[in-house]
Amino acid sequence: MKLETVMVIDDSEEDQFLSKVTIQSYDKNIKILQAHDGKDALEILATLDKQPDVIFLDINMPIMNGHEFLSIYSAHKEPSAVVIMLTSSDQKIDRDRSQAYACVKQYLIKPLKKEDLVMISNL
Amino acid sequence: MRVYYILPILIGIIGTAVSFSAYFTYKNFEDRKAHQEILSGNKETITNIQRHINENLNVIHILKAFYDASSNVTRADFQIFTAPLLEANPDIQALEWVPKVTHAQRDAFKQQAIQDGYTHYEIIEPDLENGGFKVSERRDVYYPVYYLEPYEGNEKVLGLDPPFNEPRTLAIKQATETGEITSTTSLILTQETKQQKAVLIFNPVYKGTAPLIDIEDRHNRLSGLILMALRISDTVNYVLARDLSIPKGVTVTDITDPRNPSLLFKNAENIAGSGLSSSNIVDVAGRDWQITVYPVDAAAPPFMSRRSELVFVIGMALNFFIIYIIFQLIHRRRIIENIVAQRTKEVQELSNAMEKTVEGVSVVNTQGQYIYTNEAFNQITGYTAQELIGRSWLTIIHPSHMEQIDAARQSMMQTGKATEETLGMRKDGSTFDMGVSLISKFDEQNQFIGNFCFMSDISLRKSTENYLKQANEELEEFAYRTSHDLRSPLVSSISLLELAETAIKDNNTDMAVESIRHTHRALTKLDKLVQDILALTKTKNIDEEDTPVDIAAMVEDSLMKHSHMANFNRLQIRKDFRYLAPLKLKHSRITLIIGNLVSNAIKYQDLSETISYIEISTYQDDADFVFCVKDNGLGIAQEHHKKLFKMFQRFHNKVSFGSGLGLYMMKKSADIMGGEIIFEPLEKGSSFKLIIPINKKDRS
Numbered sequence: 001m002k003l004e005t006v007m008v009i010d011d012s013e014e015d016q017f018l019s020k021v022t023i024q025s026y027d028k029n030i031k032i033l034q035a036h037d038g039k040d041a042l043e044i045l046a047t048l049d050k051q052p053d054v055i056f057l058d059i060n061m062p063i064m065n066g067h068e069f070l071s072i073y074s075a076h077k078e079p080s081a082v083v084i085m086l087t088s089s090d091q092k093i094d095r096d097r098s099q100a101y102a103c104v105k106q107y108l109i110k111p112l113k114k115e116d117l118v119m120i121s122n123l
Numbered sequence: 124m125r126v127y128y129i130l131p132i133l134i135g136i137i138g139t140a141v142s143f144s145a146y147f148t149y150k151n152f153e154d155r156k157a158h159q160e161i162l163s164g165n166k167e168t169i170t171n172i173q174r175h176i177n178e179n180l181n182v183i184h185i186l187k188a189f190y191d192a193s194s195n196v197t198r199a200d201f202q203i204f205t206a207p208l209l210e211a212n213p214d215i216q217a218l219e220w221v222p223k224v225t226h227a228q229r230d231a232f233k234q235q236a237i238q239d240g241y242t243h244y245e246i247i248e249p250d251l252e253n254g255g256f257k258v259s260e261r262r263d264v265y266y267p268v269y270y271l272e273p274y275e276g277n278e279k280v281l282g283l284d285p286p287f288n289e290p291r292t293l294a295i296k297q298a299t300e301t302g303e304i305t306s307t308t309s310l311i312l313t314q315e316t317k318q319q320k321a322v323l324i325f326n327p328v329y330k331g332t333a334p335l336i337d338i339e340d341r342h343n344r345l346s347g348l349i350l351m352a353l354r355i356s357d358t359v360n361y362v363l364a365r366d367l368s369i370p371k372g373v374t375v376t377d378i379t380d381p382r383n384p385s386l387l388f389k390n391a392e393n394i395a396g397s398g399l400s401s402s403n404i405v406d407v408a409g410r411d412w413q414i415t416v417y418p419v420d421a422a423a424p425p426f427m428s429r430r431s432e433l434v435f436v437i438g439m440a441l442n443f444f445i446i447y448i449i450f451q452l453i454h455r456r457r458i459i460e461n462i463v464a465q466r467t468k469e470v471q472e473l474s475n476a477m478e479k480t481v482e483g484v485s486v487v488n489t490q491g492q493y494i495y496t497n498e499a500f501n502q503i504t505g506y507t508a509q510e511l512i513g514r515s516w517l518t519i520i521h522p523s524h525m526e527q528i529d530a531a532r533q534s535m536m537q538t539g540k541a542t543e544e545t546l547g548m549r550k551d552g553s554t555f556d557m558g559v560s561l562i563s564k565f566d567e568q569n570q571f572i573g574n575f576c577f578m579s580d581i582s583l584r585k586s587t588e589n590y591l592k593q594a595n596e597e598l599e600e601f602a603y604r605t606s607h608d609l610r611s612p613l614v615s616s617i618s619l620l621e622l623a624e625t626a627i628k629d630n631n632t633d634m635a636v637e638s639i640r641h642t643h644r645a646l647t648k649l650d651k652l653v654q655d656i657l658a659l660t661k662t663k664n665i666d667e668e669d670t671p672v673d674i675a676a677m678v679e680d681s682l683m684k685h686s687h688m689a690n691f692n693r694l695q696i697r698k699d700f701r702y703l704a705p706l707k708l709k710h711s712r713i714t715l716i717i718g719n720l721v722s723n724a725i726k727y728q729d730l731s732e733t734i735s736y737i738e739i740s741t742y743q744d745d746a747d748f749v750f751c752v753k754d755n756g757l758g759i760a761q762e763h764h765k766k767l768f769k770m771f772q773r774f775h776n777k778v779s780f781g782s783g784l785g786l787y788m789m790k791k792s793a794d795i796m797g798g799e800i801i802f803e804p805l806e807k808g809s810s811f812k813l814i815i816p817i818n819k820k821d822r823s
Contacts, residue, residue: 011773014615014641021622021634060607062773062783063760088611091603110611111618 001082001123003053007033009041009069010058010086019056019086019112026117037061038069045073051080054120056112059087059094067097074101084120086112127457131449135442142438150431158399165401165416168371171362172414173405179215179353180408182208183304183326186218186349190328196220198239201270209273214361216312216321216354217277220270221284221295222347226263236269236282247282249313259284266295266348277352279314291323297409298325299345300338306408309377309387312352320387321354324408355388363390374415378404384413393417483578486564487516489571491532503580505550516576521546521554528559535561535574544581556585597770604771608652608782612645619645648782655782658715659791669707674717674741674750675700681717688725690735699740702748708815712792713750716800719785720752720811727756727775729808747798748815755808767802789813 008019016034023030033052035041038061045051059066066087073083085098085107098104105123108116189204190196196204205218224232229246236244246267250257256279259265267284271277285291290307298305309320326349327341335341359373372391378384393400393415400417477484483500485493493511501508504519511518520528524545535541540562547557560577619642626634678698685691724737738753759767763774768790771783786800789811793800798815 012611012615012645014612014619014645017637017641018615018618018622060604060611062775063763087607088614089607091607110614 001053001121003027003030003117003121005031005033005050005052006054006056007035007041007044007052007081008056008086009035009038009061009066010056011036011061012058015058015110018110022112022114023117026114038064038066038072040064041069042072053081055081055083056086056108057083057098059085059089059098067094070098070101070104074103082120082123084108084116086110127453131446131453134449135446138442138445139439142435142442145438146431146435149434153431161399161418162401164369165371165399165418166403168362168366168373168416169401169403169414171366172359172373172375172416173403175212175214175358175362176405176407176412179212179351179358180304180324182212182215182218183324183349183351183408187304187326187328190346190349196270198241198270202272205272214353214357216314216352216357217280217350218272219268219277219280219350219352220347221266221325221350222269223345224265224267226261226265229265232267241281245282246284248285249287251287256283259286262286268350269347277314280312280352283313285313294323294325295348298327298348299341302327302329302335302341304408306410308379308410309355309385312354314352315354319354319356321352322387322407322410324351324353325349356390359388359390370419372417372419374413374417376413376415377410378413379410387412391419481579483576485511485516485576485578486573487576488573491516493518494573500578503549503555503578504547510550519547519549519557519578521548531559532561532574535563536571539563544585547578547580555580556582558584600770604783605656608771609649612649612652615645616642616649652782652784655784655788659784659788661711667709667711670710672706672708672710672713674702674706674713677714677717678721678739681714681721684718685722685725688722690728690730691725693735694725694728695734695736697736697738699738702741702743704743706748706817709792709796712796715792716750716789716813719789723785724752724754724756727754727758729755729757732807743817744814746816748817750813750815751810753805753808753810755805758804758807758809759802761804764802764804768800 006023008016008023010016010019016036020032020034023032033044033048035044040063041055042064057066057069064072066085070083081103082105083101083103085094085104087094087108088110090109095107099107106116106120185208186205193200201220209215209218222232224246233244233246246259246265247256248259249255259267265284267282268280269282271281274281288310290310294305294307297303304324304326306325307323309322311318312321315321328346328349329335329341329344330346331344335344355375359375363371363373372393373388374386374393375388376384376386400415402413402415405412405414478497480497481499483503484495484497485500486495488494492513493516494513496506496508496511501511504511506518517525517528528543528545531541531543531545540560542558542560545557545559547555549555558579558581560575562575562577563571564573564575566572619638623635623638623642626632626638675698678700682696721737721739728735732755734755736755738751740751740753742749742751757775759774763772766772768786770787772786773783790800793813793815796815798813801812801814803810803812
């Protein structure tokens with residue numbers, strides 16, 4: 001899969017920064033969209049003509065968390081993007097709940113690494 | 124010994140005595156009866172013997188009459204006449220005609236006899252020298268046996284005239300001289316083979332019809348004598364043989380000479396004694412015979428009767444049976460008494476337990492009305508027993524739960540039992556969580572006669588359950604969130620520091636600075652979280668006394684502390700403290716609440732407003748102290764209101780660096796002070812109210 005546009009949904013500015021640095025170090029040309037919670041992300045996605053190739057999704061966020069986002073995102077329209085969970089939660093319940101959605105392809109523990117991006121591009 | 128046993132023992136003694144008495148009475152009666160039977164039997168036998176002897180004597184009288192009536196009795200006449208008499212009295216040994224024959228008539232007599240058919244007839248006498256018989260010596264008068272019936276068995280005596288047989292001679296002489304029927308003393312018959320005693324009975328026959336003048340005239344006119352030889356044993360045995368009763372012993376004694384009694388007959392020893400023997404004296408042709416009859420065998424019936432013993436045995440058996448029955452009855456009665464006592468005790472204990480138990484116990488009739496309530500039941504519901512009895516059992520159920528509890532009763536009707544948790548209502552209208560168990564009551568015919576209603580106030584349990592459930596949920600949430608929220612900034616910081624290191628090496632200062640700035644931010648967040656967690660731990664654990672507080676001063680203090688926060692200065696602060704009475708609260712709790720409300724108002728200002736404000740006020744609402752903080756800040760979206768006071772809830776991003784524990788801690792603190800925190804969304808901004816009930820003591 002060619003990575004042209006990715007979205008990072010995370011309320012933590014530090015993690016947004018880290019993910020951005022890692023993605024850019026992998027490929028400077030990738031366009032990065034940042035959302036601070038699920039609601040924010042849905043609003044941004046609604047404005048886009050072209051959906052991102054990959055969405056990196058955190059779970060614990062204010063306003064609308066990862067699970068709530070997935071339930072709306074997977075229900076509302078045919079999910080065009082691959083969702084990669086990117087979280088610091090290693091809880092089984094979070095893993096099981098998110099992987100129940102077909103669009104969720106991977107469950108990664110923070111921080112994001114270059115190898116992860118290589119693996120994702122090979123999906 | 125128990126008093127119980129006196130009765131059967133008494134009855135046993137009386138019964139035994141009665142049995143013995145019955146035994147002796149009956150035995151006595153039987154003995155007497157037996158005695159009388161024996162004696163009457165004896166007498167009957169004596170009478171029979173006597174009568175038969177008379178019959179025999181009668182034969183002689185009849186013969187004499189025959190002779191008196193006939194001028195000449197031939198041998199054939201004699202034979203024909205005596206035949207039926209002998210047949211009727213077979214015990215008669217012989218009937219003879221003994222004529223008086225003078226010596227002058229001897230030859231003519233002999234010729235006559237031969238003519239009559241006794242071809243070898245001769246007057247004979249015993250031959251004392253040679254034994255046997257010989258032709259008689261010459262005598263003046265002979266008394267020879269002439270006609271002889273029956274002839275067979277008596278042949279020997281034909282023609283016999285024993286001159287030395289003194290009894291015979293004396294009897295003939297006496298008979299002749301008296302004209303009476305005369306018996307000899309006992310003698311042994313000539314024709315006898317065994318030594319059985321016999322008598323000869325003579326009856327004289329005289330010639331002519333003129334009256335006999337004197338002894339000489341009798342001698343002169345005597346034509347002969349009718350003789351009957353009677354063996355005594357034959358006569359007695361003949362009678363006894365016809366006696367159908369028990370065998371008897373008979374003794375016949377000739378007691379004509381009382382000094383010299385002569386035993387004539389004896390067939391058995393008298394072992395029964397004089398008590399059971401009977402005797403009578405019978406005149407037999409001038410001789411006195413004493414006939415004695417007695418039972419042969421004392422052990423023979425009716426002595427064999429064991430009826431009296433049987434009466435005793437049956438009496439005793441009946442006695443023992445009655446005693447046994449009485450013992451059984453006593454035994455059973457004691458068992459039943461024990462059971463009754465035990466049951467009574469159990470029922471008493473149960474009844475006491477029911478009265479004393481902390482559980483409410485009541486009995487309800489088929490119409491659903493109380494017929495019994497115990498103390499606990501009354502205490503829980505606030506009614507008295509008198510008030511409840513006769514009223515519907517639904518009296519104590521809150522109207523909102525009637526349907527549920529009615530369904531429970533229906534279920535009990537079907538299954539016999541139902542358990543339900545419902546809402547109870549006391550007399551004063553207050554409600555409480557109620558646990559109810561309904562158990563059907565049935566009578567012996569298995570007919571439904573109402574039910575038990577066991578009831579308890581489970582409010583405490585319910586609230587404890589709820590509290591525990593909530594605490595448990597919180598604990599899980601807490602563990603989950605802390606593991607995530609604590610680790611997250613650390614993981615980020617490590618990566619950020621690595622990034623900074625690389626940037627410094629690459630001389631990329633901008634990147635390094637930014638990385639370190641982010642690291643700082645992450646660690647600050649972590650520090651805040653750790654502080655809040657510590658505060659929360661305190662919130663939960665500290666047990667603090669109420670102390671007087673000055674709300675105005677505390678608000679000032681809090682504003683001072685938060686004055687360094689971003690945008691503090693653009694915030695307009697309005698204060699309106701109307702609650703002026705002294706107030707006692709838990710100091711650290713109220714501090715925490717004021718601090719959080721103030722800092723939230725500062726943090727969540729809406730920067731797009733020209734004037735942002737915070738309005739802090741106190742006042743009294745009825746019996747409550749109210750602390751109110753209003754702002755025109757960002758507010759909280761409608762969908763989050765439910766989660767407002769839960770742990771780790773954040774409702775703002777970008778502007779927020781909260782831990783998500785603030786409101787949760789406020790709520791807990793309010794709870795601990797016995798009050799509550801209420802959030803009210805405003806058209807713009809939000810309003811938080813801390814409401815704490817104050818008692819009279821604090822208000823005064």
